[in-house]
Amino acid sequence: MSSLTIKDLRKSYGEVEVLTDINLEADSGEFIALVGPSGCGKSTLLSIIAGLESVTSGEVKIEDRLVNNDAPKDRDIAMVFQSYALYPTMTVRENMTFGMECRNIPKAEQKDTVARVADLLQIGPLLDRKPSQLSGGQRQRVAMGRALVRDPKLFLFDEPLSNLDAKLRIEMRSEIKKLHNRVGKTTVYVTHDQVEAMTLASRIAVMFKGVLQQYDTPKEIYERPRNKFVAGFMGSPTMNFLNAKVVQSDAGFGVTIDGGDGTILPLPADHTANLAAGQSVIFGVRPEHFNPVHAHRGDTSARMKVLVDMVEPTGAETILMTTVAGQDVVASVEPDDAPKEGETIELAINMSKVCLFDPSTELRLSA
Amino acid sequence: MADTSTHEQFDPLATGGMRRRITSKGIVYGALSVFALIYIAPLLIILLNTLRPLEDIVRTGFIALPDAETMTLRYWGEAWGSFCIGGTCEGVSRFYKNSLLMTIPATILSTMIGLLNGYILSKWRFRYDGLIFGLITLGVFMPQQMTLLPWAFVLGKLGLSNTIAGLVFVHTVQGISFTTLFCRNYFVSIPDDLIKAARIDGAGFWRIFRRIILPLSPPIVIVTVIWQFTGIWNEFLFGTVFTSGGNQPITSAIVAFSGSGTGERHYNIEAAAVIMAALPPLFIYIAGGKYFVRGLTQGAVK
Numbered sequence: 001m002s003s004l005t006i007k008d009l010r011k012s013y014g015e016v017e018v019l020t021d022i023n024l025e026a027d028s029g030e031f032i033a034l035v036g037p038s039g040c041g042k043s044t045l046l047s048i049i050a051g052l053e054s055v056t057s058g059e060v061k062i063e064d065r066l067v068n069n070d071a072p073k074d075r076d077i078a079m080v081f082q083s084y085a086l087y088p089t090m091t092v093r094e095n096m097t098f099g100m101e102c103r104n105i106p107k108a109e110q111k112d113t114v115a116r117v118a119d120l121l122q123i124g125p126l127l128d129r130k131p132s133q134l135s136g137g138q139r140q141r142v143a144m145g146r147a148l149v150r151d152p153k154l155f156l157f158d159e160p161l162s163n164l165d166a167k168l169r170i171e172m173r174s175e176i177k178k179l180h181n182r183v184g185k186t187t188v189y190v191t192h193d194q195v196e197a198m199t200l201a202s203r204i205a206v207m208f209k210g211v212l213q214q215y216d217t218p219k220e221i222y223e224r225p226r227n228k229f230v231a232g233f234m235g236s237p238t239m240n241f242l243n244a245k246v247v248q249s250d251a252g253f254g255v256t257i258d259g260g261d262g263t264i265l266p267l268p269a270d271h272t273a274n275l276a277a278g279q280s281v282i283f284g285v286r287p288e289h290f291n292p293v294h295a296h297r298g299d300t301s302a303r304m305k306v307l308v309d310m311v312e313p314t315g316a317e318t319i320l321m322t323t324v325a326g327q328d329v330v331a332s333v334e335p336d337d338a339p340k341e342g343e344t345i346e347l348a349i350n351m352s353k354v355c356l357f358d359p360s361t362e363l364r365l366s367a
Numbered sequence: 368m369a370d371t372s373t374h375e376q377f378d379p380l381a382t383g384g385m386r387r388r389i390t391s392k393g394i395v396y397g398a399l400s401v402f403a404l405i406y407i408a409p410l411l412i413i414l415l416n417t418l419r420p421l422e423d424i425v426r427t428g429f430i431a432l433p434d435a436e437t438m439t440l441r442y443w444g445e446a447w448g449s450f451c452i453g454g455t456c457e458g459v460s461r462f463y464k465n466s467l468l469m470t471i472p473a474t475i476l477s478t479m480i481g482l483l484n485g486y487i488l489s490k491w492r493f494r495y496d497g498l499i500f501g502l503i504t505l506g507v508f509m510p511q512q513m514t515l516l517p518w519a520f521v522l523g524k525l526g527l528s529n530t531i532a533g534l535v536f537v538h539t540v541q542g543i544s545f546t547t548l549f550c551r552n553y554f555v556s557i558p559d560d561l562i563k564a565a566r567i568d569g570a571g572f573w574r575i576f577r578r579i580i581l582p583l584s585p586p587i588v589i590v591t592v593i594w595q596f597t598g599i600w601n602e603f604l605f606g607t608v609f610t611s612g613g614n615q616p617i618t619s620a621i622v623a624f625s626g627s628g629t630g631e632r633h634y635n636i637e638a639a640a641v642i643m644a645a646l647p648p649l650f651i652y653i654a655g656g657k658y659f660v661r662g663l664t665q666g667a668v669k
């Protein structure tokens with residue numbers, strides 16, 4: 001059964017359309033991430049699901065019931081805000097019981113529920129404090145606690161971790177994942193952080209400028225991005241985009257980098273549907289799919305000579321800022337394989353992982 | 368007095384040569400003392416005159432120290448309870464009561480309406496909300512004299528001419544412009560997410576007002592109460608124009624009996640009455656002035 005369905009949704013503020021033709025559904029118990037750069041309409045979409053904003057046209061269904069005109073309280077949802085939105089004059093306990101109080105739930109039951117959730121999130125000792133007396137991480141927990149005290153059909157999260165420092169963010173990320181596994185509720189999770197989306201979600205909806213670019217599993221999104229935007233947005237450091245031409249030889253299709261020395265980078269046979277010789281393409285390679293030839297263990301038939309401008313060790317991997325024929329190439333390599341700045345080296349490319357994009361439509365070309 | 372400092376004091380005269388420090392401090396303190404004297408002098412003169420018999424004032428003029436032998440506090444008593452104004456010998460006490468009966472309800476009503484207006488205008492979107500806010504705050508900039516005729520007409524129609532209730536009504540409505548402006552500008556700093564969270568929690572318009580907005584409001588309530596109380600208490604044009612005789616607030620009554628022109632002027636009693644009339648706003652300001660400045664400069668949620 002699908003738990004959330006969004007059909008042909010549009011939203012405009014006056015003349016400005018901020019969401020265009022959104023179609024999305026989430027199965028029961030699924031964890032959906034809405035990801036995209038700031039201002040792309042993620043929060044607006046979440047607010048529409050919550051009923052805090054009206055739709056301009058289209059349908060929102062929760063468990064197959066049309067809720068377009070239902071008030072937020074009638075949609076059976078719970079939401080965690082980026083700012084946490086804890087009521088500043090109430091204690092943690094009052095923050096958690098406020099919703100139950102509004103729904104006229106008996107005091108005894110309120111008490112049991114708070115105890116259960118406080119136990120789950122380990123916030124028992126904080127119950128009588130005011131939000132101003134809590135640390136960022138504690139506020140975050142309380143905000144989740146306030147959502148968990150009800151048993152909603154849908155959990156909505158709007159960038160819940162973006163106000164935490166890096167270490168805490170990673171901790172809370174895994175807690176959210178554990179919590180979701182435990183509670184098993186359908187969740188829509190907004191983030192601008194592609195790592196969060198990749199690690200948490202069963203499916204990711206990538207948005208840009210109010211348009212849903214791709215809605216798929218993390219693996220599909222990463223390996224087979226539908227267009228150049230999705231390819232560039234997911235992954236860090238970001239995918240390299242090189243201007244190139246398709247060439248055909250006895251060995252099959254390949255590409256040559258524009259302005260380069262004409263070396264042919266042979267494409268695997270399953271990448272060559274819809275290609276024509278001489279065609280201009282954008283050649284997309286992720287940084288981790290480069291490897292210095294001297295260290296490469298697999299097939300090294302696709303090689304590229306690059307000039308190393310800068311070497312950035314991060315510990316686990318070393319990032320190389322290089323150029324080939326005036327185009328920038330970022331590669332990430334094993335620290336032990338790293339060359340020196342100013343060296344010219346040969347990089348082997350894992351051609352089975354590359355993507356080709358049409359320069360004008362920016363859609364991915366090969367299958 | 369009101370403590371307005373919200374940060375550690377910065378002292379620009381703390382460094383430099385000894386000579387420079389002494390001269391510059393001398394100049395600062397000298398100038399401030401002169402101005403302080405100018406401000407305090409009228410109050411001091413009035414205060415001293417309340418203690419002096421009339422003959423003494425007539426003989427030596429207003430600006431003189433009281434004579435130790437004739438100095439007395441009885442003019443305060445007379446001003447309060449037995450001085451004859453317009454044929455009634457009850458002093459200013461009954462006008463004092465009028466002023467309280469006018470100021471307290473008008474302050475409470477205009478503050479409550481301002482809180483509600485501010486909440487609606489800052490937290491709920493509706494058609495023409497900006498226009499309505501503009502029109503309400505237009506009242507802040509409207510000269511009082513312009514409203515005299517319309518008010519006279521309205522009070523006449525409502526049968527509230529020459530009543531304290533009429534003045535309460537006028538001051539409440541006039542005050543809404545200010546209280547709405549203050550409260551709305553204060554409430555915009557309350558994050559909208561709080562309202563959204565409360566709506567998801569199932570709270571409606573009134574519950575959000577009662578449980579979320581009002582508990583955050585004390586600083587701005589103090590501001591509007593001080594502002595409204597002092598403004599309405601000290602106001603005298605409406606009181607003079609719309610009421611007469613025993614229904615006047617104290618400000619108008621003092622003007623009426625001191626400016627009546629007939630008979631002998633009782634400067635000492637008038638002086639005592641004037642100081643009495645000035646006490647409530649002064650008291651309110653001393654009690655709440657600290658919060659007044661804080662409320663104006665501080666957002667709702669830190």
Ligand SMILES: Nc1ncnc2c1ncn2[C@@H]1O[C@H](COP(=O)(O)OP(=O)(O)O)[C@@H](O)[C@H]1O
Nearest residue numbers: 013016018036037038039040041042043044045
């Ligand atoms: N109430 C509003 N009125 C007009 N424009 C709005 C309003 N709310 C959001 N927008 C616009 O809609 C776009 C999407 O905003 P938002 O959903 O907050 O983006 P995101 O959460 O992805 O950063 C932005 O360009 C924003 O300026």
Ligand SMILES: [Mg+2]
Nearest residue numbers: 039042043044
């Ligand atoms: Mg957002």
